[in-house]
Structure formats: C-alpha cells, structure tokens
Amino acid sequence: MNRATADVALMRPELPVGIVGYGAYIPRYRIRAEAISRVWHGDQDGGAPIAQKSVPGPDEDVITMSIEAAANALRRSGVAARDVRAVWVGSESHPYAVKPTGTIVAEALGIANATLAADLEFACKAGTEAMQAATALVGSGMAPYALAIGMDTAQGRPGDALEQSAAAGGAAFLMGAGDEAIALLEGAYSFVSDTPDFWRRADQPYPSHGHRFTGEPAYFTHIIGAARALMGAMGLTPSDFSAAIFHQPNSKYPRRVAKQLGFTAAQIAEGLLAPEIGNCYAGSSPLGLARVLDKAQPGDRILIVSFGSGAGSDALVYHVTDRIDDARRRAPSTDDYLARKQFVDYATYARWRGKIR
C-alpha cells in the first residue's frame, strides 16, 4: 500500500477536458432516522447524526433515476444527444445482474445507437470511476462527449447499522472539450488497495462489513492517500480550494477527514449532503459535487474525493469557468430535489424496498 504516492505523476488527459453539463437526482421520499431505529432498537436516543435518508419510490431504480439526472446534465450542456458517445453508469444497485443499465439510459435519452454503454461497479467509487473513464475518452480525442453517472438505491440489511444511512440518489456529468467546460479538470489521482471493509457476494441482497476495517484502514487511508498525492503533485494546499467534497457514508467521517487534511468546515459545508439524505453510495460524492457546482463562482477551485469499499479513492480537481452561470439555470438544482420531500413510515419503506418477502 505504501508504494503509493509522492513520486507518482498525476493523471491528466492529453486534451483539455471538463464538465460541460451536470444534473442531480434525489427521489421524493424520505424516512426519518428515528423511524428506523424505533423498529430495531426501541426508543433509545442514539443521537443519529443523519436526520433522514432518501428512499426511492416503488417504481424507481438506478435506471429511472439515471435517466432524470442525465437529462438534467444534457439540458445544462445544450449538447445534442446524438453527440454523446459513451454512457457509463457507476452503481452497486444496477437493476439487472446481467443487462446493462447504460443501454436503457442511452435509449431513453436518444443517445443510442452510436455509443458505448456499460455499467461500472466499485462500491461507492463507481461514479467517480465513470467520470475518470469519460474524461479519458474525451481527452484522447475518441469522442466529443461522454456521460458519467454515479447513482444508487443502496441496500442495508434490516436492523443493520447500514440501514440507518443507505440512501438513494446521484448525479450525472457530461464530459466535453475544455473550452466548452463549466468546470475544467486540472488533475486527477486514483488510489486503490485490497481492503476487506465491505462487500456483497453474488446473489446476496444485502452487503456485509468487516467492522474494524471501516474507518482507518479503508475510508481514511484511501481518501487521505489520494487527496495528499494529488495536491502534492499539483503543488496545491487546502487554502487553494473554495470547496471540497469527500465521500459521505455518514456525517462524521467527511468532517473528520476534512479536518485531517486541513480543510475548514466552511469548505465542505455545501457539498455535505449526508445529514439531509444519507449515503447515496456511488451517487454520494457526485451529488455533493453537483450541489457545489450549483453555488460555484467562476474561478472557484473544487476538490472531490470519492471512496469505495474494497477499496479505493478517486481525487479530482476542477476549476470553475465563467460558463457556469448560464448553465446552472437550465435544469433543476440539487436544492430543488432536496426541498422536495415526502416522509414515509417504516412499513411503507420496508414494502417498497422489498424487505418484506
């Protein structure tokens, strides 16, 4: 693992590449944390740091949610669907084990047929992995535009600690040429290792976790490893950033990792959505980035660092351009989706999520 960092070069595409459109999606429904803990732990006050989490409706899944987020991204970009040459969806809750989410999203948006389409899986890192791949496709000159989506309807075993946070939502990013970008990629760095912190075996409905691995060896090692290496290679320090987004499995970890890296509470505030909606897994850090872009000003520099169990982190640095103001008005904001909420009780949630069989 310590073969990592200092002398390894950062990742940067051959041609300038950036985000030309982005779109968020969060389902309408929420369940309060205390409605979950009351069922499994009685009325004791656990002081749940997550107030409520988002819940997909009975007719929603990663495919339908990806379509809406990607439609928002296309609308912001003004790019014609037929010019998009890749649809990559990162998720750990693809509706099919075999049958790509990407083709259905591509067909629904009018992107098919002349396109790549595939599903990526890397626990909570699959969305940023798709962003890296889409950047590379555009940066090599193979395609003018490529769509990267991080979206999940995360699973948590009933009664497990994960059930308190496993939520639904995500964001889509359309990558294109740097001179059309609303946020230009300045550099990226990816950092992985074989770490047994969390997994789900084939055909199992719920994941398992290696409790003691969750924090230090997994989340903190990978996020800090990726972020430090990237900032080091670029000669940047935390004070060079207007905002930073770290993966959000709960409310505590991103705050702690930000502090360890030297970021202030104000720098992570806008991109920290876990207290409002829980952990959207592959959609978590991408959704945080969408919210930061909603509020960003030209010239802002943004750091996003994902974390996926198993384990790894992608760190990316974006520089916001003056095209942001025009683009963000063209589709609903992340706050629009955050404000739209209807609470359901545990019984309804359990039925919708297939927890009663």
Next chain:
Amino acid sequence: MSLARHWRLRDQRYRLEGTACDDCGTIQFPPRPLCPNCRSRTLSPHPLDGRGQLISYTVLYQAPAGFEAQIPYAVGIVELGEGPRLTAMLTDVDLDALQIGMSLEMTIRKLRSDGDDGVIQYGYKFRPVQFEGA
C-alpha cells in the same frame, strides 16, 4: 405484455415519440401510419415534450399481474400540450392530491416486471410538474 411488443414500443415508451403529418402537421400519439385529418401517409417521427394536463383519473386497488407492488396507484387520461391524449400511470403524487386539470410532466419509471426473473419494463408515467420554471 410480450417481450417483443415491449421492445417494439420502446421509442414511444421511452421518449414519447409520436408522429407528425408532413402534409397538414397533425400530431398523433401513439404513432400512426395514416393521418386522420388529411389521410396522408407521409408522417415523420415526432417526440412530444411531455407536458400536459390531467383530464380524468381513477385509482386502482386491484392490480393486473406485474403491477402488484405499486398498488394503490392512479391511472389518468392526460392531454398533452401538442394535442394528443393518452392513458398513463401517475406517480410521485399523493392520491388525495390529484385534481382534474392539474399540470403534469412525463417521467420514465418502472412500469412492471415479469416476476423475479423476467424483464423489467420501463416507460412513461406522469407526475405533477415538480419544479416550475426549471
């Protein structure tokens, strides 16, 4: 619905693709080979923009096979801005908030699934307009 039929209908199910008459401009949904207005046979595919209003609705408590997980749910007649009327399931709405005349927009959702091992069918549903002006 058969696998073949769902596949054949995917353009209209996913993108609300109707037809526009090349001669008189009449727009139809679902797509048709013949214009009912001028009897022209030269029609072009025409995606509809997905905005409309609720003309009438009913609430289902007994669902046909494949729809059980969603009951109770509403099915409505929607008049699109371009003129055509269609029947669609309604979603993201509390059943007691439904009102004839309310503004609706298209969204793609799971329509039904063929058991635990069959295909999942996706297609248009309608919901109240979520974000005015967006």
